Amino acid sequence: MFSLCSQICRFAVVLCIGFCFVAVEALPGLNATQNELQSTGSCCDTLDYFLPGKVHDDTILDLDAAYEASLASYYSQQEQSLNPTCIVIPTTNEDVATAVFILNTAYKLSLSGCKFAIRSGGHTPQAGAANIEGGITIDLQQLNQVTISTDKSFAGIGPGNRWINIYPTLDAQGLTMVGGRVSTVGVGGLMTGGGVSFYSGRYGFACDNIYNFEVVLASGAIVNANSTSNPNLFRALKGGSNNFGVVTRFDVRLFQQGKLWGGTYTQIPTPETRTDVFNFIHNFTKSATYDPYAALISNFAWEAGVIELIVNDVEYTKPTPLPPAFEGLFDIPGVSTMRVDYLSSFTTEIAVASSTTNGKSNMFATLTFINDAAFMAELYALADAMVTDLNTHVLGLLFTMTYQPLPHAIYSKSAASNVLGLDRFTDDFINLLAVVSWQLASDDATVYTAVEKLFGDAEAAAKQRGLWNEFVYLNYAASWQKPITGYGEESKAFLESVSEVYDPGQLFQVGVPGGFKLATG
Incomplete structure (x- = not known):
């Protein structure tokens, strides 16, 4: 925490900030109500005073390139369409601390228009997840350091990184880390939401391989959270998302890694091919042979209502072509890009394949169920019927249903050290992800309704067959889903207790409305 001197300085700043707020609200000649003044600039003006050159806004008469670039870099149209009053682009952890301190002061003063969003890569599609209308967005993309220790055992990773910035750096030194599988996804959200990796079979989730978080608390204090310092906060951040503070650095474990074998194997989805692929996934996911x-x-x-392709992203983290784990998959006719190459090549390949959805209306939804080939086929049939109907009146519809193995052999690696709640289970699971994209914002409500019904029907079918599991992977969750609840009562109660200690005023529950909050998520 801060020293006594720092606390005194902070108190002085509070007085100064309070004066700044009052001064802005008392400017003569402004024909605006107090609420209008507060919602259109007092927080932004104060932030600009203390962070000169790092606060950006946008008006008809003064277009700000940094503001526009920040909005344009979000993954979804829904997030791009929001207009924060200003965007703060910090370059140091102290900048983040200053911004949070000011915004917490405004929160305590109950000033309107000063709620804020925290943004890393901006890949979560729903509006308001990492952006905000009429508030302040803290855009962390300039915190993109990749600092490798001299003994090459760990790295300090900035939250504003995307994997495309990290993996080539590590590849060049024969190193890697447990991280994301799509090069354009951001670090901050993935790591605090769990993080599934090509290395999860060996090392668990990405969050399980962080040994220290540097985090800015609501008070503006910059603290480290690890196994010996703030250990409860350390655990809470492993799946707790944006509910406790702003992470400004992840210290992560590194390990040796050269080239590996991987690529895509693409098939035409005939009824026979689908059955064979579902059977392969079922056998692949068994822990006994994983x-x-x-x-x-x-x-x-x-695409456009017609089933086009089955695209299997296949990776083996040794340079070993056609290992026994994939026996059977390559007997099904298909087209291959399989090769031996570096990790960055494979994560970029997946990013390029999905890049056609960038900037469009997008959504995710997810379901966890016990590994069962027949149920995979039933889910496919439900999705096919929905897409066939939706395509008749939604322009540019692209729907991808993704089946991802989540056997006990993966999630048990360090389940007790995170808050995902998976230590309650022993079954082998499949994680289902729907990625939906469409052209027109006017179709948003239609698509949301259809996909929510699809997943409601899928959940009901899974429950009827005894295959449903309550775990909802936060990084894939739709706005109506409740991943924090899915962690289970014990994990949720633990998260709430940590919040009370580290954020007693509940800034990150109320003042940061985006994301999945502890009470409702």
Whole structure:
């Protein structure tokens, strides 16, 4: 925490900030109500005073390139369409601390228009997840350091990184880390939401391989959270998302890694092919025979209402072509990009394949169920019917249903050290992800309704067959889903207790409305 001197300085700043707020609200000649003044600039003006050159806004008469670039870099149209009053782009952890301190002061003064969003890569699609209308967005993309220790055992990773910035750096030194599988995804959200990796079979979730978080608390204090310092906060951040503070650095474990074998294997989805692929996924996901070096993502893609392709993202984290773990998959006719290459090549390949959805209306939804090939086929049939109907009146519809193995052999690696709640289970699971994209914002409500019904029907069918599991992977969750609740009562109660200690005023529950909050998520 801060020293006494720092606390005194902070108190002086509070007085100064209070004066700034009052001064802005008392400017003569402004024909605006107090609420209008507060919602259109007092927080932004104060932030600009203390962070000169790092606060950006946008008006008709003064277009700000940094403001526009920040909005344009969000993944979804829904997030791009929001207009914060200003965007703070910090370059140091102290900048973040200053911004949070000011915004917490405004929160305590109950000033309107001073709620804020925290943004890393901006890949979560729903509006308000990492952006805000009429508030302040803290855009962390300039905190993109990748600092490797002299003994090459760990790295300090900035939250504003995307994997495309990290993996080539590590590849060049024969190193890697447990991180994301799509090069354009941001670090901050993935790591605090869990993080599935090609290395999860060996090392668990990405969050399980962080040994220290540097985090800015609501008070503006910059603290470290690890196994010996703030250990409850350390655990809470492993799945607790944006509910406790702003992470300004992840210290992560590194390990040796050269080239590996991987690529895509694409098939035409005939009825026979689908059955064979579902049977392969079922056998691949069994913990009893699971190869921890093997990773699989099987994507069933519809475009314009027609099932087009099955695209299997296949990785084996050794340079070993056609290992026994994938026996059977390559007997099914298909087209291959399989090769031996570096991790960055494979994560970029997946990013390029999904890049056609960038900037469009997008959504995710997810379901966890016990590994069962027949149920995979039933889910496919439900999705096919929905897409066929939706395509008749939604322009540019692209729907991808992704089956991802989540066997006990993966999630048990360090389940007790995070808050995902998976230590309650022993079954082998499949994680289902729907990625939906469409052209017109006017179709948003229609698509949301249809996809929510699809997942409601899927959940009901899973429950009827005894295959449903309550775990909802936060990084894939739709706005109506409740991943924090899905962690289970014990984990949720633990998270709430940590929040009371580290954020007693509940800034990150009320003042940061985006994301999945502890009470409602």
